[in-house]
Amino acid sequence: MLKPIGFMFGMIGIALIFFFFVIPGEDQLLDSLVSTGPDITLDAWRESFRYWAAVSAGAALLMAMVWFVWGQWVVNLNYWTKTNRTRTLWFIFLIVSLVGVVPAMYFTPAGQEWGRLSWVFYLANNLAVFYLATLFLSPSSFKYMPWGAMAVRRW
Amino acid sequence: MxxxxxxxxxxxxxxxxxxxxxxxxxxxxxxxxxxxxxxxxxxxxxxxxxxxxxxxxxxxxxxxxxxxxxxxxxxxxxxxxxxxxxxQDKPERLDQFFNYNTLARPAAQLFDVLYSPKEKQTSLEFGFxxxxxxxxxxxxxxxxxxxxxxxxxxxxxxxxxxxxxxxxxxxxxxxxxxxxxxxxxxxxxxxxxxxxxxxxxxxxxxxxxxxxxxxxxxxxxxxxxxxxxxxxxxxxxxxxxxxxxxxxxxxxxxxxxxxxxxxxxxxxxxxxxxxxxxxxxxxxxxxxxxxxxxxxxxxxxxxxxxSRELKDKTGWADLPYDPGFLQLKAKVNQLARFAFAYLSSYYPMLESINNEGRDYRAPWYVNLFKRRKVDLKIGMQKELKQLKTYCEGFLLWLANIEQSQTGDNVAAGGHLVNFTAFAETIDDENGRPIVQLKNPAEFSREAFGNLLLPVTKEYPGALSELWERMSDIRVKDPKAEGVGIFARALYDACGKVKTDELG
Incomplete structure (x- = not known):
């Protein structure tokens, strides 16, 4: 029981790295690149970016946690054939986690220059949080379901 | 010794x-x-x-x-x-075996006293x-x-x-x-x-x-x-x-x-x-x-x-084993689980990986076969097939042991083994009951945690727990090699999943 809980805390840890290091770093980069129109100040735009970046990364974390809970406690592997479509299911979770960026894209005010770069960051953050969390910390029974996990995961 | x-x-x-x-x-x-x-x-x-x-x-x-x-x-x-x-390489009739026709008269007469003509002349190819x-x-x-x-x-x-x-x-x-x-x-x-x-x-x-x-x-x-x-x-x-x-x-x-x-x-x-x-x-x-x-x-x-405790029932406690019946039951249980799990989940998965790939479905395969460079194709033709034959034989033996006590009256509750989880009694061509293994796809997976009787607490998710254990298992014994590492891992894991041994 301790191990799964540890893995879930690990997922939260990965998301926290994004909240405290990656998103602020992106924010700094956007500060130097983006120029806003007369309707909004750069500081207000950046605040909006930080907020929506955190929300969309949080959505990715939530999907990773749902994947974990499903794999650890919901699915019953009494029947081995249930593993046949699990990679497809993981992929669906990945896609669903990307949906989390839509509100961020919609509600982030447009910038005059480089404003769309925020969309790229939302997508990248979202993908990275879900992928890294599941790559390293999927439930033991499904640990090699994420693409590339077989090459990196040794625990 | x-x-x-x-x-x-x-x-x-x-x-x-x-x-x-x-x-x-x-x-x-x-x-x-x-x-x-x-x-x-x-x-x-x-x-x-x-x-x-x-x-x-x-x-x-x-x-x-x-x-x-x-x-x-x-x-x-x-x-x-x-x-x-x-x-072997000898005449199959008693009189021929002892060269009755060439025996001296007193010996032949003694032979006549000891054996009837029917006994002397019947073929012994099917025993005595x-x-x-x-x-x-x-x-x-x-x-x-x-x-x-x-x-x-x-x-x-x-x-x-x-x-x-x-x-x-x-x-x-x-x-x-x-x-x-x-x-x-x-x-x-x-x-x-x-x-x-x-x-x-x-x-x-x-x-x-x-x-x-x-x-x-x-x-x-x-x-x-x-x-x-x-x-x-x-x-x-x-x-x-x-x-x-x-x-x-x-x-x-x-x-x-x-x-x-x-x-x-x-x-x-x-x-x-x-x-x-x-x-x-x-x-x-x-x-x-x-x-x-x-x-x-x-x-x-x-x-x-x-003797046994109850006239109409044989329990594990009735079986004589010096270290104690709990140990006897635990070891039989571990092997029964090993055989059940191997036939119902692990062998079919190995067969599937061998035929169509997609090995990411089974972490234990990646850890115990792929990373250790154990050749699955060769294993499927030899060791894994032999292991399958043994597991089938063991479960059928276990089912027959139970059936020899229970007979057809399964509903009345068994004695030692919950054999209906993996075997069934059918009538043969002469209408006599015969025990046969079910198709592994039809094994009752929820009974994996309760293969031996009596059932005091059910563990319907034990087979799933086994899969999880197998996904993380490490075999540190340097003497375990090749397909043997997998067999060892499965056997060890079967001894660790939730059990009803005290029942």
Whole structure:
């Protein structure tokens, strides 16, 4: 029981790295690149970016946690054939986690220059949080379901 | 100390069959090797054939390098030839066997007094047909420890063990109510004992398990000389009286007598040959446990009786095993789970990976095969297939052990094994019940955590828990190699999942 809980805390840890290091770093980069129109100040735009970046990364974390809970406690592997479509299911979770960026894209005010770069960051953050969390910390029974996990995961 | 088991006749072979399964479960007192031999004039006997195949299968599975574990713990040496017939390369009629036509007149007349014309002239290719008087004469004339194989090897091997100071224990299994066992056990026992009694007798011990009546079958029609179940009790009484008065069993350091007041009807009635394949019975498991008792104890003394607690029910606590019934139950349970899980989940998954790839579905495959560069294709053709055959045989044996007590009355609750999880009773072409394994896809997976009875708490998710354990398992035993690493991992994991052993 301790191990799964540890893995879930690990997922939260990965998301926290994004909240405290990656998103602020992106924010700094956007500060130097983006120029806003007369309707909004750069500081207000950046605040909006930080907020929506955190929300969309949080959505990715939530999907990773749902994947974990499903794999650890919901699915019953009494029947081995249930593993046949699990990679497809993981992929669906990945896609669903990307949906989390839509509100961020919609509600982030447009910038005059480089404003769309925020969309790229939302997508990248979202993908990275879900992928890294599941790559390293999927439930033991499904640990090699994420693409590339077989090459990196040794625990 | 090395161990020797000799199954005499069809019942003896069935006792050896049970013994092999208990060895596979790790119930022997240590990991020393054992030597096995069957004695039967009817080499085509179905029960004997099944036991012989099991021996070979155990031997093959023992080649898996599983390391230091209870699974297939003991090395097995199979006699060559594995089945010895006293009639091998000899005439199959009693009169021809003893060259009756060329006997001197007094000897021929004595022969006439001892054997009826029917006994003299009936073919013995299917055994001694419940006539120990024939068997005793043939056995005594044919067994030559210094002569033909496998007796020469047996004698040499025991001689080596005894000479090296290791010691040797020989166990003979046979029935007392038929022909081959009743005649073979005392005759072979005496010959073997005589060989070693003069020298180093303290390092050589002989035991025998004598099976009293516990099964019956319908009379075989159109056979004028046959085994008749109606005479089993009378034959037994006569044989026991004879052994007592002649002190025939004094050569044994330990004798175990096993019987049952109700005779279980066997499915087939046959005088011998392939058709004579009788299903395993609980009493044969008792016989195997008796031999383990003999092997585990240096000095078996006294005249203990064992019985079961309830008249109509056999529980695990009734089974005699020195370290305690809980350990017996735990080890049988572990092997039962291993076999169940292997057949229902792991072998099909390996087959699927072998055919279509997508190995990411099974983390245990990646860890135990792929990363260790174990060739699955070769494994599927050899070791994994042999393991599958063993697992099928073990579960079928276990189901038959239970069915021998439960009969068709499954609804009334079982005794030892929840066999309906993996086997079913169907009617054969003659309308007689026969136990067969279910298709593994139809195994009741929720029963994996409760394969042995009684069920006090259900563990419907135990098979899923096993998968999770297998996904993370590490085998640190350097002696475990190849496919053996996987078998070891699965066996170890089966011993750790939630269990109902105290039930």
């Amino acid at each position: 090395s161990y020797y088991v000799i199954g005499i006749g069809g019942t003896g072979a069935k006792c050896v069959e049970s013994f092999i399964h208990l060895c596979a479960a790790g119930l022997m007192p240590d990991n020393r090797s054992f030597f096995s031999l069957f004695v039967d004039p009817d080499g085509a006997n179905g029960s004997l054939k099944r036991a012989g195949q099991l021996l070979q299968n155990y031997h093959d599975c023992k080649q898996l390098r599983v390391g230091a574990t209870d699974l297939f713990k003991n090395d097995l040496r199979i006699a060559k030839p594995d089945i010895w017939s006293p009639l 047909r419940g006539h120990p008087s024939i068997g005793a004469a043939v056995m005594a004339a044919a067994v030559k420890l210094g002569g033909e194989e496998p007796w020469a090897s047996l004698r040499d091997q025991i001689g080596l063990d005894v000479g090296a100071g290791e010691g040797a224990k020989v166990m003979l299994f046979g029935s007392i109510f038929g022909g081959t066992g009743a005649s073979g056990v005392p005759t072979i026992g005496r010959l073997v004992k005589n060989e070693f009694s003069s020298k180093l007798a303290d390092r050589f011990q002989l035991g025998s398990v004598l099976m009293l009546p516990y099964f019956s079958f319908d009379p075989v029609k159109k056979e004028r000389m046959r085994v008749d179940a109606d005479t089993f009790l009378l034959s037994t009484q006569t044989a026991l009286n004879y052994y007592h008065h002649q002190d025939e069993l004094k050569v044994c350091n330990a004798v175990y007598l096993l019987g049952n007041e109700t005779l279980k009807p066997m499915r087939t009635s046959s005088i011998g040959g392939q058709e004579q394949e009788n299903e395993p019975h609980l009493l044969e498991m008792y016989a195997a446990l008796a031999s383990i008792h003999f092997f585990a104890n240096d000095n078996v003394q006294g005249y203990p009786h064992i």
